[in-house]
Amino acid sequence: MLLQVENVSKSFHKGQQVLQHVNVYVGHGEIVGLVGESGSGKSTLAKIIMQLERANQGHIYFNDVEITKKNCSSFYEHCQLIFQNATAALNPMWTVKESLLEPLQYKKTVTNNDLHAMLDKVKLPVAVLNCLPNELSGGERQRVNLLRSLLVEPKLLVCDEIVSSLDRLTQREIIDLLITLNKEQHMAILFISHDLKAVSYLCEHLYVMKDGKIADEGKKEHGVFQLTNSYAQKLFQAMG
Numbered sequence: 001m002l003l004q005v006e007n008v009s010k011s012f013h014k015g016q017q018v019l020q021h022v023n024v025y026v027g028h029g030e031i032v033g034l035v036g037e038s039g040s041g042k043s044t045l046a047k048i049i050m051q052l053e054r055a056n057q058g059h060i061y062f063n064d065v066e067i068t069k070k071n072c073s074s075f076y077e078h079c080q081l082i083f084q085n086a087t088a089a090l091n092p093m094w095t096v097k098e099s100l101l102e103p104l105q106y107k108k109t110v111t112n113n114d115l116h117a118m119l120d121k122v123k124l125p126v127a128v129l130n131c132l133p134n135e136l137s138g139g140e141r142q143r144v145n146l147l148r149s150l151l152v153e154p155k156l157l158v159c160d161e162i163v164s165s166l167d168r169l170t171q172r173e174i175i176d177l178l179i180t181l182n183k184e185q186h187m188a189i190l191f192i193s194h195d196l197k198a199v200s201y202l203c204e205h206l207y208v209m210k211d212g213k214i215a216d217e218g219k220k221e222h223g224v225f226q227l228t229n230s231y232a233q234k235l236f237q238a239m240g
């Protein structure tokens with residue numbers, strides 16, 4: 001198993017349990033969805049996985065090694081998080097080229113040819129390298145953000161609502177790109193979203209969250225998730 005979230009619980013204030021005994025598993029090269037209503041605890045779980053928040057209880061394992069604050073820098077070489085607000089993730093003063101090269105400065109040399117090949121992969125023109133974030137569209141910014149994470153060649157990409165603010169066509173292009181990266185680089189994806197259509201299209205395995213608990217989980221068979229919990233079934237019936 002690549003990622004194991006074991007029995008994670010979290011409360012910010014006394015009495016308000018945001019996550020309760022959550023177990024989530026992502027296999028090598030697997031695309032796993034996590035859906036749930038607004039406030040069900042999805043982003044909090046993503047932050048706990050990435051060691052940006054501390055769980056009150058439970059453990060995170062990556063490749064069977066427990067992730068803690070102490071060893072998380074090597075974890076970040078293999079696991080990257082991207083989130084909805086691509087603008088906030090990019091330094092407004094840096095050109096795209098500076099933003100792309102910054103996470104790699106101590107790791108490996110990236111030639112202009114490597115950069116151009118990667119830009120091509122995420123369907124961005126070479127001209128964006130000299131642009132500042134505010135000179136790009138929302139879709140372009142999210143592609144830059146994605147590319148920034150991909151240059152590290154992660155084994156797992158955690159995506160928190162990354163297509164929610166984009167139009168349907170751009171959403172589809174980014175999701176198709178994720179599918180290509182998954183196939184070509186065997187990169188696993190934890191795709192957190194409240195967009196059931198996007199999740200149904202992309203994911204093979206799904207967790208449904210409700211009020212901080214995993215209400216159901218199921219694999220996709222013949223294009224349909226096999227869910228047994230009545231809340232989870234209703235969610236998908238409502239989608240039509």
Ligand SMILES: Nc1ncnc2c1ncn2[C@@H]1O[C@H](COP(=O)(O)OP(=O)(O)OP(=O)(O)O)[C@@H](O)[C@H]1O
Nearest residue numbers: 012013018036037038039040041042043044045194
């Ligand atoms: N830093 C914090 N301090 C206090 N409460 C918080 C904090 N972060 C999240 N919460 C609370 O935890 C609950 C879950 O929030 P979270 O952002 O994880 O939900 P979500 O499922 O990601 O929602 P959305 O789909 O709207 O992003 C909410 O009630 C939220 O107010």
